[in-house]
Amino acid sequence: MSSPNAPLDLTIDGGALTARLVDFPSVSGDEQPLADAVEAALRAHPHLTVDRFGNNVVARTTLGRAERVLIAGHLDTVPIADNLPSYVEGDLLYGCGTSDMKSGVAVALRLAATLPEPNRDLTFVFYDCEEIEASRNGLGRLAAAHPEWLAADFAVLMEPSGATVEGGCQGTLRADVKLTGTRAHSARSWLGDNAIHKAVEVLRRLSEYQPRRVEIDGLEYREGLNATRIDGGVAGNVIPDECVVHVNFRFAPDRTVEEAADHVREVFAGFDVDVTDSAAGALPGLAQPAARDFLAAVGGKPRAKFGWTDVARFSALGVPAVNYGPGDPNLAHKRDEHCSLTAIAETEARLRAWLG
Amino acid sequence: MSSPNAPLDLTIDGGALTARLVDFPSVSGDEQPLADAVEAALRAHPHLTVDRFGNNVVARTTLGRAERVLIAGHLDTVPIADNLPSYVEGDLLYGCGTSDMKSGVAVALRLAATLPEPNRDLTFVFYDCEEIEASRNGLGRLAAAHPEWLAADFAVLMEPSGATVEGGCQGTLRADVKLTGTRAHSARSWLGDNAIHKAVEVLRRLSEYQPRRVEIDGLEYREGLNATRIDGGVAGNVIPDECVVHVNFRFAPDRTVEEAADHVREVFAGFDVDVTDSAAGALPGLAQPAARDFLAAVGGKPRAKFGWTDVARFSALGVPAVNYGPGDPNLAHKRDEHCSLTAIAETEARLRAWLG
Numbered sequence: 001m002s003s004p005n006a007p008l009d010l011t012i013d014g015g016a017l018t019a020r021l022v023d024f025p026s027v028s029g030d031e032q033p034l035a036d037a038v039e040a041a042l043r044a045h046p047h048l049t050v051d052r053f054g055n056n057v058v059a060r061t062t063l064g065r066a067e068r069v070l071i072a073g074h075l076d077t078v079p080i081a082d083n084l085p086s087y088v089e090g091d092l093l094y095g096c097g098t099s100d101m102k103s104g105v106a107v108a109l110r111l112a113a114t115l116p117e118p119n120r121d122l123t124f125v126f127y128d129c130e131e132i133e134a135s136r137n138g139l140g141r142l143a144a145a146h147p148e149w150l151a152a153d154f155a156v157l158m159e160p161s162g163a164t165v166e167g168g169c170q171g172t173l174r175a176d177v178k179l180t181g182t183r184a185h186s187a188r189s190w191l192g193d194n195a196i197h198k199a200v201e202v203l204r205r206l207s208e209y210q211p212r213r214v215e216i217d218g219l220e221y222r223e224g225l226n227a228t229r230i231d232g233g234v235a236g237n238v239i240p241d242e243c244v245v246h247v248n249f250r251f252a253p254d255r256t257v258e259e260a261a262d263h264v265r266e267v268f269a270g271f272d273v274d275v276t277d278s279a280a281g282a283l284p285g286l287a288q289p290a291a292r293d294f295l296a297a298v299g300g301k302p303r304a305k306f307g308w309t310d311v312a313r314f315s316a317l318g319v320p321a322v323n324y325g326p327g328d329p330n331l332a333h334k335r336d337e338h339c340s341l342t343a344i345a346e347t348e349a350r351l352r353a354w355l356g
Numbered sequence: 357m358s359s360p361n362a363p364l365d366l367t368i369d370g371g372a373l374t375a376r377l378v379d380f381p382s383v384s385g386d387e388q389p390l391a392d393a394v395e396a397a398l399r400a401h402p403h404l405t406v407d408r409f410g411n412n413v414v415a416r417t418t419l420g421r422a423e424r425v426l427i428a429g430h431l432d433t434v435p436i437a438d439n440l441p442s443y444v445e446g447d448l449l450y451g452c453g454t455s456d457m458k459s460g461v462a463v464a465l466r467l468a469a470t471l472p473e474p475n476r477d478l479t480f481v482f483y484d485c486e487e488i489e490a491s492r493n494g495l496g497r498l499a500a501a502h503p504e505w506l507a508a509d510f511a512v513l514m515e516p517s518g519a520t521v522e523g524g525c526q527g528t529l530r531a532d533v534k535l536t537g538t539r540a541h542s543a544r545s546w547l548g549d550n551a552i553h554k555a556v557e558v559l560r561r562l563s564e565y566q567p568r569r570v571e572i573d574g575l576e577y578r579e580g581l582n583a584t585r586i587d588g589g590v591a592g593n594v595i596p597d598e599c600v601v602h603v604n605f606r607f608a609p610d611r612t613v614e615e616a617a618d619h620v621r622e623v624f625a626g627f628d629v630d631v632t633d634s635a636a637g638a639l640p641g642l643a644q645p646a647a648r649d650f651l652a653a654v655g656g657k658p659r660a661k662f663g664w665t666d667v668a669r670f671s672a673l674g675v676p677a678v679n680y681g682p683g684d685p686n687l688a689h690k691r692d693e694h695c696s697l698t699a700i701a702e703t704e705a706r707l708r709a710w711l712g
Binding site: 170172174185186187188189190194196197198199200203204206207211222224226227228229230231232233234235236237238239240243245246248250277306307308 | 526528530541542543544545546550552553554555556559560562563567578580582583584585586587588589590591592593594595596599601602604606633662663664
């Protein structure tokens, strides 16, 4: 293991570079030392123009190519869980961030440093605060402050996807369905009107709900409408006058947020529905020329992304985007997080074949 | 208003004595000064044998009568809410404890002091800590330590009942009905099993439940089975693996606690039911000879007591008991608590006619 303060050498093997990044702790909010090291390492390569905004580093080629591809990864990790420093066991590199997503960042840094003459112009984005509240998300703040830095025809977000292309992402919407009644002492319950009992119809509609499956650009998206919380009650001897069912609707990206809200209101017609939070999904955009070439180069059968990711931020900027990274999404945030060294090498090789 | 430290004179008018007791604050836990004053006032009457246990005072006649009647009231009040000292407006005496239940205590003290030759032997019980947790209840502690002091053929608990006889009391039972499922990310809800959605059947049974009405000793008892709380949920993006519906069953006193528990388990057959708390009801016992004479003397149409009161403690000792006091139960614990002076005088007159 190198000293954490040694400059980053972006020309070493992808697995070794991943280990180097993993051993450079960068829990959300504490990314500055790593952002500094990344910036310095990228500035060492004269074919790149490097910009910085907070702890977000953007590097790009300016070759006047017909297309521009953006490759992005977040620098932060969830809190370290006694899983540093990294170590290798067989083909697996263990440690905090190996899967989510320093392996993807290592691949992106390697491509940035070693592809001085790519067939498309490239923009690399390394950003902070992805693992915490959305308002601090570096990509979101970059998009607001310098949207021109993110201009591209197609984006690859190197979130762990098991080296499979995961197109677009679902949208998400939260709503509260509120039931009201009349309080009374539970010994004289006939004087009250039980708000919890009224939730029966809300739960019936939820339990009988048939979620839609829809194919978009050849990918099947599955929706889901679920209660994620239910709260009701005043005291052990009181007929409650309020009960709230909190629902989460995960919707396919062919619906807008407004359409999703209309759908939820329709499902709960007759009830008091309050939409509390929402985020648009992202269309996979796999029919775009850049995406088609990408798919042909990396191979494999793409699938839909179930979950909301920062690809939706690209989608909101009009940039089609996919998730594609060497990490395993099921290992993200786990104590025994690890990543296959072969997957790191293969992911890099496929992207290099596409762009080289 | 007399000095709070002056000895209590039990021979003054019932309304005046009520005001005197109300102006002698005795919030639960702080009853000692009032218990001391009550004990001293009762000891001034040689026809009474007086015992003391903690802040509980028991006075009795020992005339060798064929029957013994017990008259009880609690000395404590809920916390004072800017509603002391007492004041009179027309026929109404205002102040903390006027209704619940220093008016009843005043009537009992007047009877104790002024009926040296009652037609039945009398036991008067003045106890502490009725308004707080059951484990501190003075009557309960007396029943455990000196059950022989509470021996009687019939008991009158002077809880506020609007000067109407309220017979017995309902029992109460609390149970948790627990639903379990499997957690999953809400973006991939088909991998989970939503425990909140499963509560639909529990709420359906509750909302369709037909509570029983049953006549006992001529009184109609109404039962009720209600959710008083519902809790479920892990986070806004997680399919919850647990949901608990907390139910409260108020049951007529012809069911034992065990029968009530069996009934609740039967209603929720197929679900995980955990009985967390219960208290037996009390039969009205209005067919007992002492009770029949009591009803004839006090007049009016008795009704069932909806709510759990300390009459159940007498019932557990084998003593039939009723609630009968001048206070209005709907004013108990309110800031504008008050009691009719006429009701105080009439309640005393009726009991005096029965016992004199």
